Amino acid sequence: EEVLIGKAELEELRPQNGLEKLEDKLGVLENDLRLASCAKSFPRVKFRMYTDRKRVLVTGGAGFVGSHLVDRLMQDGHEVIVVDNVYTGRRRNVQHWIGHENFQLVTHDIVNPLYMEVEEIYHLASPASPPHYMSNPIKTLKTNALGTLNILGLAKRVKAKVLLASTSEVYGDPEVHPQPETYWGNVNPVGPRSCYDEGKRIAEAFARSYHEYEGVDVRIARIFNTYGPRMHMNDGRVVSNFVTQALSGQPLTVYGDGTQTRSFQYVSDLVDGLLALMNSSYTMPVNLGNPEERTVMDFARIVLGMTGSKSTIVHKPSVEDDPQKRRPVIELAKQVLGWKPKPPVEQVEELTRRNIERILRRMTDVKSILTVVLRPDFQVLMSGGMVWEKVFPFFGNFISVFIFLVSTFIRIKVINPYPSKIADNGVDRDKELYRGRVSIEEGLAETVQFFKEELDRSKDPRDHAYYPLESEQVKDSFHRADEL
Numbered sequence: 001e002e003v004l005i006g007k008a009e010l011e012e013l014r015p016q017n018g019l020e021k022l023e024d025k026l027g028v029l030e031n032d033l034r035l036a037s038c039a040k041s042f043p044r045v046k047f048r049m050y051t052d053r054k055r056v057l058v059t060g061g062a063g064f065v066g067s068h069l070v071d072r073l074m075q076d077g078h079e080v081i082v083v084d085n086v087y088t089g090r091r092r093n094v095q096h097w098i099g100h101e102n103f104q105l106v107t108h109d110i111v112n113p114l115y116m117e118v119e120e121i122y123h124l125a126s127p128a129s130p131p132h133y134m135s136n137p138i139k140t141l142k143t144n145a146l147g148t149l150n151i152l153g154l155a156k157r158v159k160a161k162v163l164l165a166s167t168s169e170v171y172g173d174p175e176v177h178p179q180p181e182t183y184w185g186n187v188n189p190v191g192p193r194s195c196y197d198e199g200k201r202i203a204e205a206f207a208r209s210y211h212e213y214e215g216v217d218v219r220i221a222r223i224f225n226t227y228g229p230r231m232h233m234n235d236g237r238v239v240s241n242f243v244t245q246a247l248s249g250q251p252l253t254v255y256g257d258g259t260q261t262r263s264f265q266y267v268s269d270l271v272d273g274l275l276a277l278m279n280s281s282y283t284m285p286v287n288l289g290n291p292e293e294r295t296v297m298d299f300a301r302i303v304l305g306m307t308g309s310k311s312t313i314v315h316k317p318s319v320e321d322d323p324q325k326r327r328p329v330i331e332l333a334k335q336v337l338g339w340k341p342k343p344p345v346e347q348v349e350e351l352t353r354r355n356i357e358r359i360l361r362r363m364t365d366v367k368s369i370l371t372v373v374l375r376p377d378f379q380v381l382m383s384g385g386m387v388w389e390k391v392f393p394f395f396g397n398f399i400s401v402f403i404f405l406v407s408t409f410i411r412i413k414v415i416n417p418y419p420s421k422i423a424d425n426g427v428d429r430d431k432e433l434y435r436g437r438v439s440i441e442e443g444l445a446e447t448v449q450f451f452k453e454e455l456d457r458s459k460d461p462r463d464h465a466y467y468p469l470e471s472e473q474v475k476d477s478f479h480r481a482d483e484l
């Protein structure tokens with residue numbers, strides 16, 4: 001009987017025990033869930049062992065070019081330290097990495113020395129837009145001269161490789177066209193642009209001297225006009241000005257007669273070039289730019305066409321010392337880096353290689369065929385008719401042309417003309433990273449979409465985006481902060 005009672009009691013206890021355990025477990029799960037919902041989700045990064053992971057400093061990493069470079073380094077699994085005074089750069093450009101264990105944002109002005117242990121330095125810090133760098137020429141000179149000195153000093157101490165972001169402006173208003181690296185340039189040393197072009201020229205001279213006399217491993221990139229998402233709306237350069245003006249119905253401001261030329265490269269091409277240069281062993285200057293040259297007037301028309309804007313074009317007085325033509329010779333980059341901006345055909349080949357098998361595998365029923373054919377990259381494939389020729393050897397080309405036309409129409413009219421955009425649900429953080437585009441039109445489409453979102457955001461009173469150049473008081477005190 002005793003045994004029986006014992007059993008009964010045990011039976012009574014068992015479910016209760018089980019329930020308690022279950023409750024405990026639920027509690028733990030609940031907590032996990034709460035933590036998970038608070039936790040920030042980051043774009044995916046490659047995993048690297050610490051032996052294989054580099055510590056990389058990017059000065060100016062919160063800026064337009066810097067932040068795209070940071071994206072690539074982070075995605076590649078490296079540790080990235082951004083040093084930026086967030087003067088013309090913005091926290092928002094790297095917001096999607098803040099809190100990531102591989103990422104650190106340090107607010108610091110490189111005019112003052114800095115001490116940290118790093119293996120590679122991309123030295124991009126400097127205002128780059130003419131109205132910005134002219135707004136305080138002394139500050140611009142100090143950033144490029146003292147700032148570069150500080151960075152080279154740091155590189156020397158910690159034996160880091162350092163890449164200097166120089167500029168096509170070292171060629172001044174060129175008398176040689178297009179410009180090879182061997183051209184010494186035509187710069188006015190006392191003109192309004194001298195703070196920037198002479199600033200960059202002294203930075204190059206510092207870099208070369210540190211290389212020759214101190215053995216610092218240097219790289220020098222002469223960057224030509226670059227555009228893309230994350231340029232600031234009030235940046236003042238031609239791309240951001242024209243696109244913002246076109247989108248808000250303002251007249252496009254062409255300085256002078258608009259016959260001056262520039263060659264525009266999309267930012268992802270530049271990032272490819274910077275990474276290739278760092279990984280090379282070439283220590284002399286290398287041009288990085290897209291040799292496709294256009295007049296400013298042509299560019300205004302392209303922007304009007306792209307945006308479908310009814311804006312007019314007005315002419316403003318020409319800018320003093322404005323270079324009249326600019327186009328890079330990129331033979332050196334091709335030769336020593338194996339780099340050139342990606343032309344459409346190369347991208348198509350790449351897409352073809354990567355996608356053709358996957359696409360064929362997926363086409364099993366009507367729904368899956370539709371899902372696939374509405375993808376923009378698939379449409380690129382379709383135009384060649386390669387896939388359909390494989391499926392239906394005789395009608396292949398007709399089918400491909402038909403599908404291409406219909407799907408392009410649906411994508412543009414019904415779905416979204418700019419498909420790979422920032423995710424608005426905050427789940428797919430990968431989409432915050434901008435991808436390379438296949439032509440100036442597509443690059444511009446990405447840029448236009450970005451500015452559309454910026455314009456909407458700027459109307460939202462909850463947007464606290466802080467931009468020093470827009471506040472007179474901050475601007476003034478900022479300029480005086482390191483007065484000599």
Ligand SMILES: O=c1ccn([C@@H]2O[C@H](COP(=O)(O)OP(=O)(O)O[C@H]3OC[C@@H](O)[C@H](O)[C@H]3O)[C@@H](O)[C@H]2O)c(=O)[nH]1
Nearest residue numbers: 128129130167168225237238241253254255260296319
């Ligand atoms: O609203 C505008 C802005 C600019 N422009 C013109 O468009 C051309 C391009 O001007 P941007 O201000 O975009 O750039 P710039 O080519 O003068 O300088 C650039 O050169 C290379 C980079 O290294 C530098 O960061 C950047 O200063 C100039 O001829 C300028 O006069 C306009 O016609 N209208």
